Amino acid sequence: xxxxxxxxxxxxxxxxxxxxxxxxxxxxxxxxxxxxxxxxxxxxxxxxxxxxxxxxxxxxxxxxxxxxxxxxxxxxxxxxxxxxxxxxxxxxxxxxxxxxxxxxxxxxxxxxxxxxxxxxxxxxxxxxxxxxxxxxxxxxxxxxxxxxxxxxxxxxxxxxxxxxxxxxxxxxxxxxxxxxxxxxxxxxxxxxxxxxxxxxxxxxxxxxxxxxxxxxxxxxxxxxxxxxxxxxxxxxxxxxxxxxxxxxxxxxxxxxxxxxxxxxxxxxxxxxxxxxxxxxxxxxxxxxxxxxxxxxxxxxxxxxxxxxxxxxxxxxxxxxxxxxxxxxxxxxxxxxxxxxxxxxxx
Numbered sequence: 001x002x003x004x005x006x007x008x009x010x011x012x013x014x015x016x017x018x019x020x021x022x023x024x025x026x027x028x029x030x031x032x033x034x035x036x037x038x039x040x041x042x043x044x045x046x047x048x049x050x051x052x053x054x055x056x057x058x059x060x061x062x063x064x065x066x067x068x069x070x071x072x073x074x075x076x077x078x079x080x081x082x083x084x085x086x087x088x089x090x091x092x093x094x095x096x097x098x099x100x101x102x103x104x105x106x107x108x109x110x111x112x113x114x115x116x117x118x119x120x121x122x123x124x125x126x127x128x129x130x131x132x133x134x135x136x137x138x139x140x141x142x143x144x145x146x147x148x149x150x151x152x153x154x155x156x157x158x159x160x161x162x163x164x165x166x167x168x169x170x171x172x173x174x175x176x177x178x179x180x181x182x183x184x185x186x187x188x189x190x191x192x193x194x195x196x197x198x199x200x201x202x203x204x205x206x207x208x209x210x211x212x213x214x215x216x217x218x219x220x221x222x223x224x225x226x227x228x229x230x231x232x233x234x235x236x237x238x239x240x241x242x243x244x245x246x247x248x249x250x251x252x253x254x255x256x257x258x259x260x261x262x263x264x265x266x267x268x269x270x271x272x273x274x275x276x277x278x279x280x281x282x283x284x285x286x287x288x289x290x291x292x293x294x295x296x297x298x299x300x301x302x303x304x305x306x307x308x309x310x311x312x313x314x315x316x317x318x319x320x321x322x323x324x325x326x327x328x329x330x331x332x333x334x335x336x337x338x339x340x341x342x343x344x345x346x
Contacts, residue, residue, distance in 0.1 A: 058157035071113035079154030187239030259300035293341030305343035
């Protein structure tokens with residue numbers, strides 16, 4: 001945990017040693033604010049404290065705000081979700097005894113929030129049995145402080161990563177989230193501009209947030225200063241600009257904080273014009289892309305190449321655009337490192 005705090009520059013994060021059970025760990029965390037034995041990391045006591053599980057990694061700011069606000073008003077608050085299965089009780093011989101009416105019950109989830117004095121008082125009053133076997137903080141404040149928690153419907157993303165198969169679902173959710181935004185840079189050539197804006201329209205039909213910016217001030221040079229200010233994990237560069245400019249874009253990305261948590265996808269789109277030299281004859285270009293991608297991968301940037309056939313035939317051009325949209329979307333979602341440095345023809 002110390003290394004994670006240091007690696008990701010969590011300057012406002014403090015840690016303390018946990019306990020052997022859930023409630024002992026939470027009590028240790030609360031005690032940091034008031035107990036002299038934790039003086040080495042003593043912090044100012046808050047009015048409201050939020051408790052959350054690491055096994056629910058997809059908590060968002062909106063639910064945190066709702067829970068904290070409700071706790072401030074009512075003393076305690078917690079997230080809930082509808083039950084997806086019917087709950088039944090068995091007898092001592094493992095036969096069905098009775099079932100509960102699912103519509104009347106909810107699953108208690110995290111995060112939960114409390115007035116600090118309320119939850120700390122509950123822990124001071126609770127029994128050894130609570131510390132050893134208890135799992136529900138809302139029940140503690142109800143039992144020992146007579147505080148009824150406000151229950152707030154939480155989003156579906158509050159599910160727990162519990163079993164091995166949940167890791168695959170978690171990975172898929174992360175990749176889906178990372179693929180929702182894309183920043184498209186084009187040079188000033190008419191073909192690149194047209195491809196950029198057509199690609200934007202197609203990607204937006206896939207419910208993606210797309211921004212297109214052309215080369216700066218009507219020059220060929222790419223808009224490198226704008227790259228580091230974007231909160232996107234995907235960048236598409238359209239146009240036959242030289243590799244030096246693309247290297248500069250990679251340097252800007254690598255020197256920013258964009259690749260700190262997740263890999264960045266950079267797609268280099270080249271345009272093949274009917275009157276231009278066949279791209280297949282430019283043997284140095286694909287090898288240069290591979291070299292660029294190999295170096296970028298060490299900096300947590302995944303570089304892919306696309307070759308688009310630009311034609312005056314509207315039907316053929318539309319087919320190329322559809323292929324470019326499909327492949328770009330797939331590359332951004334799958335984030336397959338094995339395909340980096342490849343030049344794909346669309």
